[in-house]
Structure formats: C-alpha cells, structure tokens
Amino acid sequence: MYTSRITGVGAYVPENVVTNDQLSKLMDTNDAWIQERTGIKERRHIKKGDGNNTSVMGVKAATIALERANLKPVDIDMIVFATLSPDMYFPGGGVQVQEMMGMRTIPALDVRNQCSGFVYALSVADQFVKTGMYKHVLVIGSENHSGGLDFTTRGRGVSVIFGDGAGAVVVSRNEDGKGGILSTHLHSEGKHKDELALQGPSTNYWVPQIIAENPTEDIPYYPYMNGTFVFKHAIVRFSEVIKEGLKANNLSVEDIDMLIPHQANLRISQFVQHKFRLPDDKVFNNIQKYGNTTAASIPIALTEAWEKGKIKEGDLVVLAAFGSGFTWGSVIIRW
Numbered sequence: 001m002y003t004s005r006i007t008g009v010g011a012y013v014p015e016n017v018v019t020n021d022q023l024s025k026l027m028d029t030n031d032a033w034i035q036e037r038t039g040i041k042e043r044r045h046i047k048k049g050d051g052n053n054t055s056v057m058g059v060k061a062a063t064i065a066l067e068r069a070n071l072k073p074v075d076i077d078m079i080v081f082a083t084l085s086p087d088m089y090f091p092g093g094g095v096q097v098q099e100m101m102g103m104r105t106i107p108a109l110d111v112r113n114q115c116s117g118f119v120y121a122l123s124v125a126d127q128f129v130k131t132g133m134y135k136h137v138l139v140i141g142s143e144n145h146s147g148g149l150d151f152t153t154r155g156r157g158v159s160v161i162f163g164d165g166a167g168a169v170v171v172s173r174n175e176d177g178k179g180g181i182l183s184t185h186l187h188s189e190g191k192h193k194d195e196l197a198l199q200g201p202s203t204n205y206w207v208p209q210i211i212a213e214n215p216t217e218d219i220p221y222y223p224y225m226n227g228t229f230v231f232k233h234a235i236v237r238f239s240e241v242i243k244e245g246l247k248a249n250n251l252s253v254e255d256i257d258m259l260i261p262h263q264a265n266l267r268i269s270q271f272v273q274h275k276f277r278l279p280d281d282k283v284f285n286n287i288q289k290y291g292n293t294t295a296a297s298i299p300i301a302l303t304e305a306w307e308k309g310k311i312k313e314g315d316l317v318v319l320a321a322f323g324s325g326f327t328w329g330s331v332i333i334r335w
C-alpha cells in the first residue's frame with residue numbers, strides 16, 4: 001500500500017458579490033437576521049454572461065491546483081467531481097472537465113453527496129492512490145446554487161445561505177511516505193433524506209408532471225430544508241466524526257493544528273470549536289464571504305487557509321462535513 005497526499009490546492013469564485021442588503025430587496029429578509037443566524041455577510045453568484053457554470057468554475061479551480069502541484073492535465077489519472085448542481089441532469093461534471101482540460105481518456109466520476117461531497121470525493125481519490133491504481137487524482141467540488149434557488153420570501157430560509165464557487169485539490173502518491181492523508185471516515189443515515197432535499201425535476205417529479213400540477217405552495221423543484229432539524233443533527237455528527245478520525249490515528253483534540261469544517265453555518269462551526277475548546281487560530285471559516293458553497297466549501301476554505309500561510313508542512317489538518325442525506329465524514333491529514 002502507498003500513502004497519498006494533497007500536492008496542490010485551488011479555488012475560484014465568481015466576481016459578482018451579492019450582499020445581504022441586496023437580497024433584502026428581493027425578499028423579506030435583512031442583514032441582521034442573516035448575520036445573526038448564519039454569520040454570512042455576502043456570497044458570490046454567477047452573473048448571466050460571465051461564462052461560468054459548475055464545470056467551468058471547477059476547471060478554473062483545478063487549473064490553479066494543478067499548477068501548484070507542478071502537474072499538467074495530461075498527468076492526471078482520474079477525476080472525481082463532487083456537486084449537487086451539475087450543468088446537465090446527465091452526464092456529470094467530471095466528463096466536462098476531462099474535455100475542457102484536454103485530459104487523456106481517464107475515468108471521470110461524479111459524487112452526489114451534497115455538503116459532504118468533497119469529503120466523500122477526497123476519500124475516493126485516497127483509496128485509488130493508496131492501492132497504487134493511480135498516481136494523481138484531481139478532486140473538484142463545484143456548485144452553481146444561484147441558478148436554482150427561490151429568491152422570493154417563500155424561499156428565504158434556504159436562498160440566503162447558499163453561494164456559488166469551486167475548489168479543487170490534487171491527490172498524489174506520497175513519494176517520501178511521510179504524513180499525507182492519514183484516514184477518511186464516511187457515514188450516512190437515509191431516514192433523514194427529506195429534511196434537506198430537492199425533489200425535482202427527477203423521475204419522481206418529471207417535467208411534464210410539474211408543468212401539469214403547476215404547484216404553487218409545495219414546490220418540489222426548489223430545495224427544502226428543515227433548518228432547525230439539520231442544525232441539531234449537524235452539531236452532533238460533526239463532533240462525532242472528528243473524534244472518530246482522531247481516535248483512529250491515536251490523536252487527540254490538542255493535536256489539531258487546523259480544523260476546516262464544511263462552511264454550513266458559522267454558528268455550527270462555532271459550536272464545534274467551543275465544544276472542542278479550540279482557539280480561533282485553529283479553526284478556519286470563510287462562510288462570511290461566500291455563504292455555504294456545499295461541495296466547494298471545504299476546498300475553497302482549504303485553499304484560502306493555505307494561501308494565508310495558516311497550514312504548514314507537518315500540521316495536523318482535520319476536514320469535517322455534514323449535509324443532505326444525511327451524510328457526514330471527516331479526513332485526517334498530516335500536511
């Protein structure tokens with residue numbers, strides 16, 4: 001068995017900044033409510049004509065990650081693309097990246113695990129590299145939320161939270177064998193699938209049915225979130241899965257140099273931080289600027305933390321996520 005490590009990180013967010021005040025012109029909400037409940041000040045939205053979509057943003061983030069890994073697209077052996085907002089119902093984003101980046105006819109796999117998508121995708125990449133099957137796997141998390149949210153008062157409980165963006169990492173065979181991705185831990189509990197979900201268009205709610213029913217109240221084609229329920233489960237599962245990852249490596253909370261939680265809600269991150277008594281400089285949050293970018297949130301935060309010099313060689317970096325499904329997971333990395 002080999003070990004794997006992250007050799008390059010990259011992120012891209014659209015230029016268009018949307019503030020809470022701007023949203024309050026579209027729906028009955030306000031800056032104070034959004035900041036108090038979520039910590040979010042602004043987010044990025046793709047603007048019509050700016051050339052972005054989910055796969056294009058993924059390519060922009062991936063290009064930076066590849067440069068930092070000193071690799072060319074031709075060096076990549078596999079793409080794992082995590083998103084809940086693909087450009088097309090099928091095929092997925094991975095094949096679009098393969099085409100746009102001029103890669104070899106390598107495997108391209110899409111991961112559909114929403115806010116845990118990046119952690120799941122990273123785990124998949126890790127398994128392929130550890131077994132020796134592949135040497136360099138490109139992992140992308142990218143989301144175009146703004147294209148599918150309800151920006152009326154009816155949708156305010158969801159639409160103020162989510163933003164657009166992409167992040168990417170290159171997972172490579174760890175040539176010197178030191179550190180790298182120590183372990184990944186993944187979970188699911190499908191009985192809560194309806195608590196945070198987008199029902200259609202899907203084979204349950206196919207387009208002709210939606211048109212025929214023309215639903216006005218129970219709208220199956222906008223995301224639904226039972227916010228309080230999600231919040232309560234998130235804080236429990238985040239804590240559990242971080243502890244699980246540390247225990248598997250005989251580590252303790254004191255060993256953490258940097259915790260990068262999925263940017264679901266600043267209040268969730270703060271709850272976890274206080275529970276583990278971690279100082280501010282050991283937890284990285286940037287939801288204030290980008291909102292919740294689902295599968296993209298961890299790689300965007302990881303990239304920003306790395307760019308700011310907050311992650312150094314030898315640091316113990318912990319990634320943790322929770323989201324729709326419910327699904328959750330953690331990744332323990334010796335950088």
Ligand SMILES: CC(C)(COP(=O)(O)OP(=O)(O)OC[C@H]1O[C@@H](n2cnc3c(N)ncnc32)[C@H](O)[C@@H]1OP(=O)(O)O)[C@@H](O)C(=O)NCCC(=O)NCCS
Binds near residue numbers: 029229324
């Ligand atoms: C969504 C969330 C911020 C809502 O906060 P909350 O304190 O639970 O608020 P509630 O949903 O109970 O709503 C409280 C009130 O605010 C209103 N409200 C909802 N969204 C609003 C908005 N954007 N602006 C103003 N008021 C809003 C509700 O209608 C409700 O009004 P009511 O009391 O008159 O019925 C919070 O539940 C949360 O963050 N949950 C986790 C979400 C998450 O992390 N999702 C991603 C998972 S990966």
